[in-house]
Amino acid sequence: MAAAEGENPPVLVIGIDFGTTYSGIAWLRSGRKNQVKFVTDWKKRNLYQGDKQKVPSAIFYHYMNDENAAWGFTTPREDGNVLRWFKLLLVDEKDLPEHVRHSSQLKTARALMIKANKTPVQILGDYLQKVWKHSRETIVKAEGKRMMKISQVNVVVTLPAIWPHYVRSRMTEALGHAGLLDVTHDRETMLNFISEPEAAALTCLEENSDRPDVGVGDHFMVCDAGGGTVDIITYKVEKLHPLTVSESVKGDGGLCGAIFLDERFLELLKESIPHDIQRKLQKHGLHKIMDNDWEVGIKSEVCKASNSWPVQLPYNGVVNNNIYPPQFSINGSRSLSENKSIKSAFVILVGGFGRSPYLYECLQEAVGSKIDVLQEGGPGPWTAVLRGAVLHGQARSRLTDAITVVVDSRISRHSYGTLVNIIPFDPNEHNQKDRMWCEAQQEFLAVEQTEWFVKIGDSISAYDPQFHSYWQDLTSPGQSIQIDIVTSDTPTAPNRKDSSVKPLCVITSSELPEWNSLPVYTNKDGQVFHRVSYELGMISDGTSLDFSVYYKNKKIATGSVPFDSTNENDSDDVEAAPAETVGDDSDSDFVDDEGQESD
Numbered sequence: 255m256a257a258a259e260g261e262n263p264p265v266l267v268i269g270i271d272f273g274t275t276y277s278g279i280a281w282l283r284s285g286r287k288n289q290v291k292f293v294t295d296w297k298k299r300n301l302y303q304g305d306k307q308k309v310p311s312a313i314f315y316h317y318m319n320d321e322n323a324a325w326g327f328t329t330p331r332e333d334g335n336v337l338r339w340f341k342l343l344l345v346d347e348k349d350l351p352e353h354v355r356h357s358s359q360l361k362t363a364r365a366l367m368i369k370a371n372k373t374p375v376q377i378l379g380d381y382l383q384k385v386w387k388h389s390r391e392t393i394v395k396a397e398g399k400r401m402m403k404i405s406q407v408n409v410v411v412t413l414p415a416i417w418p419h420y421v422r423s424r425m426t427e428a429l430g431h432a433g434l435l436d437v438t439h440d441r442e443t444m445l446n447f448i449s450e451p452e453a454a455a456l457t458c459l460e461e462n463s464d465r466p467d468v469g470v471g472d473h474f475m476v477c478d479a480g481g482g483t484v485d486i487i488t489y490k491v492e493k494l495h496p497l498t499v500s501e502s503v504k505g506d507g508g509l510c511g512a513i514f515l516d517e518r519f520l521e522l523l524k525e526s527i528p529h530d531i532q533r534k535l536q537k538h539g540l541h542k543i544m545d546n547d548w549e550v551g552i553k554s555e556v557c558k559a560s561n562s563w564p565v566q567l568p569y570n571g572v573v574n575n576n577i578y579p580p581q582f583s584i585n586g587s588r589s590l591s592e593n594k595s596i597k598s599a600f601v602i603l604v605g606g607f608g609r610s611p612y613l614y615e616c617l618q619e620a621v622g623s624k625i626d627v628l629q630e631g632g633p634g635p636w637t638a639v640l641r642g643a644v645l646h647g648q649a650r651s652r653l654t655d656a657i658t659v660v661v662d663s664r665i666s667r668h669s670y671g672t673l674v675n676i677i678p679f680d681p682n683e684h685n686q687k688d689r690m691w692c693e694a695q696q697e698f699l700a701v702e703q704t705e706w707f708v709k710i711g712d713s714i715s716a717y718d719p720q721f722h723s724y725w726q727d728l729t730s731p732g733q734s735i736q737i738d739i740v741t742s743d744t745p746t747a748p749n750r751k752d753s754s755v756k757p758l759c760v761i762t763s764s765e766l767p768e769w770n771s772l773p774v775y776t777n778k779d780g781q782v783f784h785r786v787s788y789e790l791g792m793i794s795d796g797t798s799l800d801f802s803v804y805y806k807n808k809k810i811a812t813g814s815v816p817f818d819s820t821n822e823n824d825s826d827d828v829e830a831a832p833a834e835t836v837g838d839d840s841d842s843d844f845v846d847d848e849g850q851e852s853d
């Protein structure tokens with residue numbers, strides 16, 4: 255039934271989990287609380303591949319022809335020109351760890367990208383376009399054309415928590431290329447992002463919200479071990495009904511997923527198989543071993559009790575050297591067992607790599623016998639991030655009043671703030687390089703100092719916004735308020751702008767109060783200024799930091815930046831600096847109640 259005039263339209267939440275090795279799309283429509291559906295009937299070359307909740311993140315350009323590009327299960331596995339690992343190409347090479355930069359698989363992906371004369375965003379856009387075209391047909395088949403037409407579509411996309419901020423804009427561009435920013439022509443498509451570990455955690459907390467062995471003060475750690483990245487996130491239970499949690503330990507992660515284990519196994523094969531046999535096998539023979547012996551055999555079955563695994567070759571029997579279980583180094587999870595102040599409940603393993611029996615045993619050994627490591631069987635761990643994306647969209651769309659999980663606060667992985675000019679200049683406190691004469695105040699000030707709203711490790715409430723008071727002196731009605739939002743990844747946030755301070759966005763308001771109503775003052779030189787006082791409010795939903803500028807309780811400007819999305823320095827070359835001259839040749843000094851000026 256179509257929504258009556260004035261009523262809210264039905265909502266269709268679409269979750270997208272673009273992974274390094276596999277990707278998936280799921281959806282949920284109004285009236286079906288928590289009933290997440292998956293696209294499973296992927297196009298495939300072989301019947302044995304069956305229906306799966308995810309499809310390989312792979313694309314193959316036939317003669318460099320975009321229209322006929324094969325993707326997912328339809329790519330020729332034995333062909334060395336199939337593009338894989340291209341998710342990692344979204345990150346600038348200088349921001350990748352050394353072991354990733356020198357990976358043979360990533361080098362191959364980069365070479366194929368250059369051969370195709372495409373950018374990482376274009377490749378991702380081509381792939382997502384193929385995936386979305388098929389997924390849209392599946393959703394329409396299940397829900398009907400009319401439901402798709404009248405629905406408000408909310409798209410939620412997952413991103414690794416450890417990635418730089420700039421990846422989000424690149425992902426947004428690729429989504430636009432794929433048609434995911436204009437799903438229906440009748441209504442605007444809403445787009446949101448969520449970090450992969452938080453999406454996984456939402457699924458895990460939802461599924462464990464009614465556990466009788468969980469009490470207030472207990473801690474959950476969710477370890478999301480995927481193809482490319484491994485992330486951990488830890489929550490403390492604050493309340494049971496509804497289950498209310500707060501992030502209790504700063505999240506951690508790294509590029510150490512299953513693909514690097516895959517690569518090491520391939521290297522081991524090459525070391526173990528005689529060269530004459532390798533020449534007979536060629537690349538497709540090695541890929542067949544990777545598929546048949548490793549992917550669906552050793553990798554998914556190996557455990558500590560395994561002594562060795564024989565690998566059968568089409569020539570001369572078996573590999574000369576047996577394959578022994580790998581060695582893992584578990585560090586982050588030990589924080590639960592070693593911190594005596596933390597009352598731990600359990601660790602939950604999710605992600606494709608999180609299904610590994612061997613990883614489970616290593617993790618259980620690392621945290622000790624007093625903490626349970628939970629590992630669900632079946633596809634549950636593999637789809638946890640994707641389901642969490644849909645649950646996040648369900649909550650943001652207010653599709654249900656029966657909230658079962660509430661994330662009350664989160665820990666920031668960055669410092670976020672703005673640049674300020676401080677009056678007066680103090681030679682005992684400020685760097686001489688920052689000393690500058692202020693025409694408006696007729697004294698020396700310290701320019702490009704930092705004022706941090708949030709520092710690394712700070713807890714950020716999801717419901718109680720922070721407010722910061724400022725004022726700005728204006729010389730003409732045509733001027734605007736401008737605030738530079740910056741970030742830093744250094745453990746100790748700097749008190750002045752240095753190379754670690756990176757720009758995120760600029761909040762500008764041209765909607766100023768009535769000019770003649772503003773207070774007026776005159777400096778020593780007879781210059782007349784109108785002063786506007788305002789408040790900057792900040793709040794986070796875990797996906798972004800949302801800023802609002804208020805004048806006399808009226809919102810006059812907004813801005814948003816990614817929150818908690820990286821531990822790496824961003825690569826943007828944009829210069830962040832106080833706006834020394836906004837409008838005509840006048841100072842636009844942002845001054846708070848204690849005399850600090852922010853430009």
